[in-house]
Amino acid sequence: MPTQGYSLIPIPNPSAPFVHVHAGVEELGRVFQPTLAINATPVAFAAALDDLEPPADTHRRAWREATHADYLAWSEPLPQVPGPVQMSTIMHWLRQNLPADTVMCSGAGNFSIWLHRFYRHPAFGTQLAPISGTMGYGFPAAIAAARLDPGRTALCFAGDGDFLMTGQELATAMQYGLAPKVFVIDNGTYGTIRMHQEREFPGRVFGTDLRNPDFAAYARAFGADGFTIADDRDAIPVMEAAFASRNASVIHVKLDTEAISPGTTISALREKALNRG
Incomplete structure (x- = not known):
């Protein structure tokens, strides 16, 4: 369930970069026009991601740390x-x-x-x-x-x-x-x-x-x-x-x-x- 709210993804062109992973190739591009379409099962895709090193993004790291601090304060x-x-x-x-x-x-x-x-x-x-x-x-x-x-x-x-x-x-x-x-x-x-x-x-x-x-x-x-x-x-x-x-x-x-x-x-x-x- 959403925590605060949500909005629907615009069809056919999402308003943000959109990566679509699906096991059935016929589904890719059928409704949304993805930035990146990947024909893979969830298990195979997750296994491939597991082999990747996360990017060295100091801005995102700072955001994660601040968000975690907010969570701890909220509890x-x-x-x-x-x-x-x-x-x-x-x-x-x-x-x-x-x-x-x-x-x-x-x-x-x-x-x-x-x-x-x-x-x-x-x-x-x-x-x-x-x-x-x-x-x-x-x-x-x-x-x-x-x-x-x-x-x-x-x-x-x-x-x-x-x-x-x-x-x-x-x-x-x-x-x-x-x-x-x-x-x-x-x-x-x-x-x-x-x-x-x-x-x-x-x-x-x-x-x-x-x-x-x-x-x-x-x-x-x-x-x-x-x-x-x-x-x-x-x-x-x-x-x-x-x-x-x-x-x-x-x-x-x-x-x-x-x-x-x-x-x-x-x-x-x-x-x-x-x-x-």
Whole structure:
């Protein structure tokens, strides 16, 4: 998904130098007139690129370094949110304690901003995430990662509505003796939709409130470990216990509904929308 926006490439002549790589020669030049057309499979093209030395471009190096510094600054400081549970405590602990090869998996929703913005992936091949807002993706992805490489930690970040779509796959994890770790970020609402409701129609909440189960008890019903974080003081002891366990673990994080995203609250969204008129 685009981060800030995008524009379509003009047809047939792109407005910038355009390199088109495609395995089918009939596709090259069919829609766009490329600056450089390369008839190759993605694997062959990537292998050829791997043998090339990058150009000695000091301007681009300076740009990369400045961009990376911006990224690091954007992921600090970890914000405080309304309610007794602070996601900052959880994210800081994960950043400091997870193995470098941990596979981080997520579904779609505002909850995933905490992971994507504040967790710093130390290596390639450590993220599984959906495209185009696919809810329910994270937990099956974590099960697949645990099945493929049981020696690595597979961690899933899921929202409450997100986890309710595929949480029954705990049965699969238990059947195959897998031990993914799952954070269910429960704020009692379909957060992204609620955010849009408050932004466009402040106070007119419809169809987004959730009445959730006890996710820790739900996990235990499958034979997995179930934990609850209802207060910030619980966070570190719970995470230490969950990650010490060799069993699949679900950590039910009870987040205040006001904490709709790291950067704003429901009240702030509503006030801004009302002031906009």
